Amino acid sequence: MSVPLNPNVKHFDVIIVGGGPGGSTCGTYLAKAGLSVAIFERESYPRFHIGESLLPATMPIFKETGFYPKLNSGKYIEKFGARFVDYQTDDEVYFGFEGGLNREIPSAFEVERKHFDADILAHAVETGVTLHQPVRVKETIFHDSHVSVVASDGESVSEYTCKFLVDATGRDAFLGKQMKTRKPNFDLNNVAVFAHFTGVKRNPGKHEGDIVIGLLPEKAWTWIIPFKGETTSVGMVCNSSVFKGGADLGQYLMDTLNGSPRVAEYMKGAERTSEVTVISNYSHTTDTMVGPRWIMAGDAAVFLDPIFSSGVHVSCTSGKLASNVILDALKSDSMLDADGRGAKYQEDLLRGVKRFHNLIGMFYEGAFVAQMKKTLTLKNAREGFTSAVAGDMWNEENFLFQKNVL
Ligand SMILES: Cc1cc2nc3c(=O)[nH]c(=O)nc-3n(C[C@H](O)[C@H](O)[C@H](O)COP(=O)(O)OP(=O)(O)OC[C@H]3O[C@@H](n4cnc5c(N)ncnc54)[C@H](O)[C@@H]3O)c2cc1C
Structure with missing residues (x-):
């Protein structure tokens, strides 16, 4: 449906729903690339969140976004x-x-998330992201030409528009629930x-x-x-x-x-x-992670299991990959899922997620410590598993x- 933009409504290139690590990382990449970006976060920070052990593989992302010096400032162990x-x-x-x-x-x-989430979101704002907090996104309406977003700060309801929407709502999986595509992962119950x-x-x-x-x-x-x-x-x-x-x-x-x-x-x-x-019931995934004007990042797309502390890393990696999809689509003036971009995003994201899934499977099969002690005596295996x-x-x-x- 072609609906003209309402000039009285604030318009952004990208609206990100959710100001956790995935949303903040995606927003930072996009703002650094010169886009107008808004993050809507429903909670007031600081607030408790689970997911407190970070992985080394995320550090290069934080270096690229410029967040690493704040993380490495002595506040975190x-x-x-x-x-x-x-x-x-x-x-x-x-x-x-x-x-x-x-x-x-x-x-x-290792990070207390009440501090870490506030820091990474503040960094996104420093790079140019507009923050609406505490503001909950209640509804999203997808038109051919744009997306309308209806949000509430608890007292009043406002409308915004954007070219593209990122769902970074964590395990709430805003779009997955709305579209009924969120699927529990029964083998990790x-x-x-x-x-x-x-x-x-x-x-x-x-x-x-x-x-x-x-x-x-x-x-x-x-x-x-x-x-x-x-x-x-x-x-x-x-x-x-x-x-x-x-x-x-x-x-x-x-x-x-x-x-x-x-x-x-x-x-x-x-x-x-x-x-x-x-x-x-926190393990879940969804079949389709990208549509013409929307993309899911982080837990909103997939969450496996806490055993290998993969959550924040997968979220930040998908935040980065999603920002690339958006920038590519804008460059070619096309939709996010056009030219095989959506399928490639999902394939790229799930390639790493599947490897985490295999490692998790190995852990739950049992005798992990004994097996690993034996395996790690081989140099190649030690490097690979480490x-x-x-x-x-x-x-x-x-x-x-x-x-x-x-
Ligand atoms: C038991 C357990 C232990 C874990 N331990 C680890 C660990 O040690 N290390 C690790 O890396 N991960 C861990 N995780 C996973 C980790 O919690 C998540 O993977 C990570 O927080 C995902 O980041 P995100 O940005 O995708 O989502 P979130 O961090 O959940 O952020 C989503 C944000 O969206 C906001 N939001 C939701 N709906 C709306 C809306 N409608 N409007 C506006 N805002 C909205 C929420 O308030 C929230 O702040 C663990 C998970 C569990 C269940």
């Missing part, structure tokens, strides 16, 4: 590795990121229970920022993510079929953690400083990808 501990044998396998294929990504950061603590034991020196993953009975596992200062994020994940959380979730969390002697040792002096939160655990899933030089191991 540096993460040089990931250690996996088996509850049965007490065996540990360690992935030190400096040993990956790409020697330029030796570390990442997990529940997560988590809280923040003080007094959790830390590893010494450079290893203070390592993420610790504790394997537990019934394919459950725990994470320990230390932040700068006293606070540590601790959570557990299990299949929904074995989840037995009752009224006292705090006790359930502690009892589960005590299933691993090594994790119990980390938690000996711990005191909980936040509510316990439960999230379930790269994968660092999130370098779009690096075609990894022989694990060339040989379809991942």
Whole structure:
């Protein structure tokens, strides 16, 4: 339907719904390219969000967008590795990121998302993005010539228009739900229970920022993510079929953690400083991620599982890829899904996501620590798996990808 633009309505090249890491990264790339971009974020920041351990492979994106110096300003603890501990044998396998294929990504950061999300969104604004916050997008109407966006700040409702819309609404999956294309991922039907603590034991020196993953009975596992200062994020994940959380979730969390002697040792002096939160049914995807005037980025398109901390990396990678699709479409004055661009976006994004999925499958098959300890004695395998655990899933030089191991 051809509907003329209303001159009384504020118009942007691109409107991004959602100011998480995916939306902020996409907005920053587009604003740096000279486009008029608005981000609509419904929550006031700072606010809690899950997803606190970053991956080294995201750092080059943050360097490109200019965000890296803020991340590396001393506010966040540096993460040089990931250690996996088996509850049965007490065996540990360690992935030190400096040993990956790409020697330029030796570390990442552990971040309290209330600070990180505020920082990355503020950076997008500094690069020229117009921010509407707290403003919720309620409706999007797609015309042949543009998109109308209806948004509410809680008191009044306003209309905006744009050429293209990015759905970066996270697991809310605004468009996926509207179009009924969001599909739960039944082979990753997990529940997560988590809280923040003080007094959790830390590893010494450079290893203070390592993420610790504790394997537990019934394919459950725990994470320990230390932040700068006293606070540590601790959570557990299990299949929904074995989840037995009752009224006292705090006790359930502690009892589960005590299933691993090594994790119990980390938690000996711990005191909980936040509510316990439960999230379930978070794994999902969607068949079509791009339409003529819309594109999905980050969790709004796909989210797998927290085990390898892939979420923020996939979101920022898709934010970057989506910005390229938009810039290409504008250059050729065509639609986002024209000339095979939409299909290519999806293919590029899912190439790395599929590799994460394969690694996740390997983890849930069991005996991950024992298997990895054996595998990592081979130099090639050590480099390949370390790269994968660092999130370098779009690096075609990894022989694990060339040989379809991942
Ligand atoms: C248990 C668990 C543990 C995890 N641990 C990790 C981890 O350690 N590391 C990691 O990288 N990832 C982790 N993740 C994943 C991580 O949380 C997400 O992948 C990441 O936050 C996705 O970023 P995003 O920008 O796509 O979405 P989000 O960060 O969810 O941002 C979406 C934003 O959109 C806003 N929004 C939604 N609807 C609207 C609307 N209608 N109008 C305006 N604004 C709207 C929301 O308020 C939100 O701020 C974990 C996930 C789970 C479930």
